[in-house]
Amino acid sequence: DDITERKQAEESLRLLNQAIEQSPVSVVITDSEGTIQYVNPKFSQVTGYSAAEAMGQNPRILKSDEHPLSFYEDLWDTISAGREWRGEFHNRKKNGDIYWEMASIAGVKDPNGTITHYVAVKEDITQRKRRDEEHVRQERLAAVGQLAAGIAHDFNNVMGVITLYSDLLQ
Secondary structure (H helix, E strand, C coil), X not given: CHHXXXXXXXXXXXXXXXXXXXXXXXXXXXXXXXXXXXXXHHHHHHHCCCHHHHXXXXXXXXXXXXXXXXXXXXXXXXXXXXXXXXXXXXXXXXCCCEEEEEEEEEEXXXXXXXXXXXXXXXEECHHHHHHHXXXXXXXXXXXXXXXXXXXXXXXXXXXXXXXXHHHHHC
């Protein structure tokens, strides 16, 4: 019976590992100090850092300097208190490109309730952000176009009156 339970546990671990390895989102596991212990292939694909380059580093290797220090302090305060943090990062890839990620970070606790690790699940949302920005830009252009058309229409009305009176004056 113990052997069956062990085999089931091993199979569950194997499936979990395979799911994380093939995940369409980045998975990063750090120790309780924030040192990277594991990254999945998607992390490497998104950031340009190989697993070997990321291991032993702090996630701040991705820092873009576009968030204030208070942003990171809030994040750390939240997760170290045992709560889940959700939000968006503006991060920097190994090649220097800036990208957007939506992330969820939570602690992993031992049987005593002590946080031993943190797991971050992150999705690259750069394309969505660009589409949203383009959509907003298009809406602004449409609004400016409407305003220009309205001004032109009003100007034509005024010109019509001026032309009528100048014809009458002649």
